[in-house]
Amino acid sequence: MKWINKYLFVYKTQIIRSFTYKYDVYGNIIMQTIIMITSAFFWRALYGFDISKPYGDVMVNGVRLEDMLTYIIMSSVLSVLLSTNVERRIESSVRNGSISTDMMKPLNIFGIYLSEDLGRITALIFQNILPILIIGSLFIKVPAMSDLTQLPRFCISMMLSFGINWLLAALFGMWAFTAIDVDALIQVKKHLLRLLSGSIIPLWFFPDWFANILKALPFAYIYQLPLDIYIGKSSDVEVLQMMTIQAIWLVVLGLAFFIVSKRATRKIMIQGG
Amino acid sequence: MKNAKIKCLLHTLAHYIDVTICHIRMAFLMIVEYPSNIAGWMISNPIQFILGFATIKFVVEQFGQINGWTYGQLAFLYGLSVISHALSMIFFVQGWFMGFYVVEGEFDRYLTRPLGVMYQFFFTNINIFGVTDLIPGILVFLYGCVESNFTWSIAKVICILLMLIGATFIRGGLYLCLGTTSFFTKSTMDFGQYTQEIMDKTTLYPLSMYPESMQFLLTYLIPIGWVSFYPISGLLGIDSGQTYGLLASVITLLVGLIVLAVAGLWFNYGLNKYESAGN
Numbered sequence: 001m002k003w004i005n006k007y008l009f010v011y012k013t014q015i016i017r018s019f020t021y022k023y024d025v026y027g028n029i030i031m032q033t034i035i036m037i038t039s040a041f042f043w044r045a046l047y048g049f050d051i052s053k054p055y056g057d058v059m060v061n062g063v064r065l066e067d068m069l070t071y072i073i074m075s076s077v078l079s080v081l082l083s084t085n086v087e088r089r090i091e092s093s094v095r096n097g098s099i100s101t102d103m104m105k106p107l108n109i110f111g112i113y114l115s116e117d118l119g120r121i122t123a124l125i126f127q128n129i130l131p132i133l134i135i136g137s138l139f140i141k142v143p144a145m146s147d148l149t150q151l152p153r154f155c156i157s158m159m160l161s162f163g164i165n166w167l168l169a170a171l172f173g174m175w176a177f178t179a180i181d182v183d184a185l186i187q188v189k190k191h192l193l194r195l196l197s198g199s200i201i202p203l204w205f206f207p208d209w210f211a212n213i214l215k216a217l218p219f220a221y222i223y224q225l226p227l228d229i230y231i232g233k234s235s236d237v238e239v240l241q242m243m244t245i246q247a248i249w250l251v252v253l254g255l256a257f258f259i260v261s262k263r264a265t266r267k268i269m270i271q272g273g
Numbered sequence: 274m275k276n277a278k279i280k281c282l283l284h285t286l287a288h289y290i291d292v293t294i295c296h297i298r299m300a301f302l303m304i305v306e307y308p309s310n311i312a313g314w315m316i317s318n319p320i321q322f323i324l325g326f327a328t329i330k331f332v333v334e335q336f337g338q339i340n341g342w343t344y345g346q347l348a349f350l351y352g353l354s355v356i357s358h359a360l361s362m363i364f365f366v367q368g369w370f371m372g373f374y375v376v377e378g379e380f381d382r383y384l385t386r387p388l389g390v391m392y393q394f395f396f397t398n399i400n401i402f403g404v405t406d407l408i409p410g411i412l413v414f415l416y417g418c419v420e421s422n423f424t425w426s427i428a429k430v431i432c433i434l435l436m437l438i439g440a441t442f443i444r445g446g447l448y449l450c451l452g453t454t455s456f457f458t459k460s461t462m463d464f465g466q467y468t469q470e471i472m473d474k475t476t477l478y479p480l481s482m483y484p485e486s487m488q489f490l491l492t493y494l495i496p497i498g499w500v501s502f503y504p505i506s507g508l509l510g511i512d513s514g515q516t517y518g519l520l521a522s523v524i525t526l527l528v529g530l531i532v533l534a535v536a537g538l539w540f541n542y543g544l545n546k547y548e549s550a551g552n
Contacts, residue, residue, distance in 0.1 A: 038474045038475065041484060042478070042482070184310050187321075201332065207334070
């Protein structure tokens with residue numbers, strides 16, 4: 001078990017490093033709060049929110065405004081949990097050559113990157129997620145889970161979605177080994193994820209044919225599924241079915257990751273001389 | 274004496290124009306440096322706005338219309354808003370990365386050159402790729418013109434041009450204001466993603482859907498409402514609560530100039546407080 005201590009050290013260092021710039025933390029909180037509150041107003045306006053009867057029973061696609069607001073708050077929380085830095089990390093270390101020192105360390109480079117991301121996210125739990133939850137509860141509504149018995153399922157599907165998300169990011173990042181500049185590709189991924197995962201507009205607002213296409217892609221299993229479970233939108237059967245597909249995607253992406261990383265790291269060796 | 278002054282001024286202006294041309298040429302050369310990048314930007318920016326527009330279409334289909342704005346009118350709003358976004362991306366995107374320049378010490382380089390600091394800040398890395406945002410913007414705008422039965426006239430064309438210039442200035446000014454905070458905070462924060470999300474929510478949809486307090490804030494304090502909502506309501510003849518009609522475009526331009534001037538003063542003030550990250 002000694003090898004895990006080494007990764008734990010990287011993890012701890014990253015947590016400490018995350019607390020260096022305190023204004024980043026304030027800035028992030030302010031910006032995310034503005035975005036969250038604007039989204040809440042946005043959906044209230046669409047649902048025709050009336051202050052005299054707060055959570056009216058207008059249903060759009062089987063979803064009440066109340067659930068929609070929970071969805072928004074939890075989506076903000078997830079977007080923090082699912083923020084990855086691995087693609088930028090690979091790009092910058094390939095570009096400035098520090099990848100060679102990373103590879104000389106007695107650790108797997110992707111292990112290092114994963115520990116760093118986990119460390120960053122651990123710091124973000126205190127820096128961002130707690131403030132978001134508090135502000136959201138005070139100004140929008142308390143994002144309570146619809147059915148607490150679903151909590152284990154939510155946690156499992158959260159972990160799977162973290163895996164899918166991280167592997168996707170790493171796969172996109174590995175383009176840097178050949179292309180060197182992957183800013184644009186990272187942007188492509190970011191926009192695809194933003195718009196196709198249900199993080200901003202839930203999938204049920206899309207027409208059926210489009211939603212069905214999206215259900216075949218991995219993006220929907222990053223945000224939509226955990227959030228569906230959280231607000232209790234889908235039936236048990238549906239949830240289990242979706243979680244199976246989620247697990248399959250994780251395995252597929254995991255395999256792709258191993259194959260690509262083997263080839264890509266070999267390639268970087270050649271570049272190094 | 275006066276003549277000499279004017280001559281000197283013209284000379285400086287010519288020099289700046291020369292440098293600008295050089296910068297644009299370099300920007301093109303830098304684009305060619307990484308071929309995969311061209312392909313990436315060509316795909317990524319249009320994807321973002323075409324998908325964004327598709328989502329509006331889907332949402333409007335579910336809810337009928339948004340605060341009395343029909344689908345065609347929303348497309349019109351969306352298109353013009355994306356065009357001004359693209360223009361601000363070309364000229365003012367540096368404001369998003371100010372923190373990076375300050376913390377990494379890149380800013381010191383600007384201070385040592387015999388050119389205006391603000392000029393260098395915006396033009397040294399002019400972002401030609403912003404053009405890729407223009408294409409989806411123009412497409413959606415033309416589509417919106419057809420869908421909303423927009424009748425063209427010379428006055429309206431002038432209004433649209435004025436409004437676009439004003440909107441670009443407002444956006445640029447706001448980016449600069451946000452970026453300048455990095456002088457004081459030394460934060461590396463990348464405001465880009467957040468700014469864009471907030472701007473998307475407030476300029477791509479009619480402002481009238483938000484509560485009055487927020488409308489007030491976005492009209493007078495942070496004039497985002499003038500980027501798209503007020504001038505376009507004027508163009509389309511929709512009641513926006515402000516009865517300026519076509520005149521709203523002229524006001525947008527004025528607001529843009531004011532925002533840019535304020536941002537410039539704020540930037541210069543920040544520059545005085547700037548201490549290099551190096552020492």
